[in-house]
Amino acid sequence: MIYKKFVRPLLFLKDAEETHEQTLSLLSWLGFFEAALEALFRVEDSRLEVSLGPLSFANPVGLAAGFDKNGKAIAVWPGFGFGFMEIGAVTAQPQPGQPKPRLFRLPGDQALINRLGFNNEGAEAIAAKLEALRANGGPLKIPLGINIGRTKVVATKDAAADYLFTFEKLFPYGDYFTLNVSSPNTPELRDLQQRDHLDTLLAVVQTKNRELAARRGGKEKPVFVKVAPDMDFAQLDEIIEVAESRQAAGIVATNATAFLREKLLTKIDEPGGLSGEPIKALSTAFVRHIYIATKGRLPIIGVGGVFTAEDAYDKIKAGASAVQILTGFVYEGPAAVKRINQGLVELMDRDGAKNIRDVVGSQA
Ligand SMILES: Cc1cc2nc3c(=O)[nH]c(=O)nc-3n(C[C@H](O)[C@H](O)[C@H](O)COP(=O)(O)O)c2cc1C
Numbered sequence: 001m002i003y004k005k006f007v008r009p010l011l012f013l014k015d016a017e018e019t020h021e022q023t024l025s026l027l028s029w030l031g032f033f034e035a036a037l038e039a040l041f042r043v044e045d046s047r048l049e050v051s052l053g054p055l056s057f058a059n060p061v062g063l064a065a066g067f068d069k070n071g072k073a074i075a076v077w078p079g080f081g082f083g084f085m086e087i088g089a090v091t092a093q094p095q096p097g098q099p100k101p102r103l104f105r106l107p108g109d110q111a112l113i114n115r116l117g118f119n120n121e122g123a124e125a126i127a128a129k130l131e132a133l134r135a136n137g138g139p140l141k142i143p144l145g146i147n148i149g150r151t152k153v154v155a156t157k158d159a160a161a162d163y164l165f166t167f168e169k170l171f172p173y174g175d176y177f178t179l180n181v182s183s184p185n186t187p188e189l190r191d192l193q194q195r196d197h198l199d200t201l202l203a204v205v206q207t208k209n210r211e212l213a214a215r216r217g218g219k220e221k222p223v224f225v226k227v228a229p230d231m232d233f234a235q236l237d238e239i240i241e242v243a244e245s246r247q248a249a250g251i252v253a254t255n256a257t258a259f260l261r262e263k264l265l266t267k268i269d270e271p272g273g274l275s276g277e278p279i280k281a282l283s284t285a286f287v288r289h290i291y292i293a294t295k296g297r298l299p300i301i302g303v304g305g306v307f308t309a310e311d312a313y314d315k316i317k318a319g320a321s322a323v324q325i326l327t328g329f330v331y332e333g334p335a336a337v338k339r340i341n342q343g344l345v346e347l348m349d350r351d352g353a354k355n356i357r358d359v360v361g362s363q364a
Pocket of ligand 1: 064065066067069088089103112114116118147180183226254255256275276277279302303305306324325326327328
């Protein structure tokens with residue numbers, strides 16, 4: 001309430017990206033207060049625990065990729081009650097992204113349009129930051145996912161080597177990795193969703209995964225594939241097949257859409273990825289399709305338009321083992337994750353579900 005009535009109107013007065021960067025800088029300093037934030041925002045309830053293959057999360061609500069691209073506020077995210085966090089997209093080379101303005105709010109539609117274009121500090125700088133964090137603070141409080149994108153100047157034919165560079169650099173630090181082949185803002189990136197390209201990419205990453213695990217005497221890291229909502233189910237089926245045959249850990253569904261503008265109330269003509277409320281149903285349909293096609297074998301992280309506990313519950317009932325939020329966090333504010341987790345417990349009580357794992361795919 002306080003956020004929506006008093007804080008959000010002030011934050012929304014300024015340019016969207018400027019506000020975002022200032023908020024992140026402030027949050028990076030809040031690391032000291034993480035424990036105090038936890039007391040305010042974390043919901044501890046064993047019924048919320050989920051697992052996706054080898055990964056275990058204390059609750060199913062994660063921070064989606066793109067909010068903290070450079071891992072600036074990693075120490076703070078557990079304080080807001082997240083069960084896991086995904087940083088990035090990280091690319092092999094540092095890059096500035098597209099010209100500004102490139103992030104737009106659509107409050108009338110509870111949506112954002114972004115065409116940031118993978119602005120980030122690059123794999124080496126982010127690896128150094130994660131190394132320093134580890135040296136200072138030991139293990140992170142919640143699992144860390146790292147979203148990997150393709151450097152803009154690298155051609156599709158050289159994409160695999162580019163992803164591999166980032167994967168290798170960041171291998172020691174991520175609890176899981178997501179191959180982002182679905183951002184609408186890097187030219188030809190989505191070509192990597194085509195069967196042959198994706199198969200090559202996953203093959204080389206998984207080979208490196210095994211090699212690095214053996215060299216370090218540890219386990220392979222779970223590797224997810226993140227898909228766009230802008231394809232038909234026949235193409236999605238091809239991705240599912242490749243993901244299963246290359247032992248991907250699961251699918252993150254979905255990224256923002258390059259289309260769907262006809263649904264908007266806001267008059268805006270800006271290219272980029274549309275996220276938030278307008279993509280909610282579409283991304284849930286993708287989750288449901290993947291769950292049914294794989295008979296629940298392949299873990300799914302559902303993302304797109306989650307604002308409330310009901311939204312998260314719908315994605316979980318459709319087959320997601322966990323969800324992520326980004327636009328919902330911008331609109332709902334710091335208590336968003338707490339409200340979702342509390343609401344999930346209430347919905348489970350209402351439905352007589354013993355734990356959230358039993359809800360996964362219950363209405364697929
Ligand atoms: C500002 C912004 C930046 C994003 N950057 C990334 C990114 O770097 N990598 C990625 O996989 N997805 C990125 N996304 C997509 C989100 O992770 C998410 O898939 C999408 O926004 C749908 O979720 P939402 O409706 O909760 O925002 C970005 C989204 C926004 C709004």
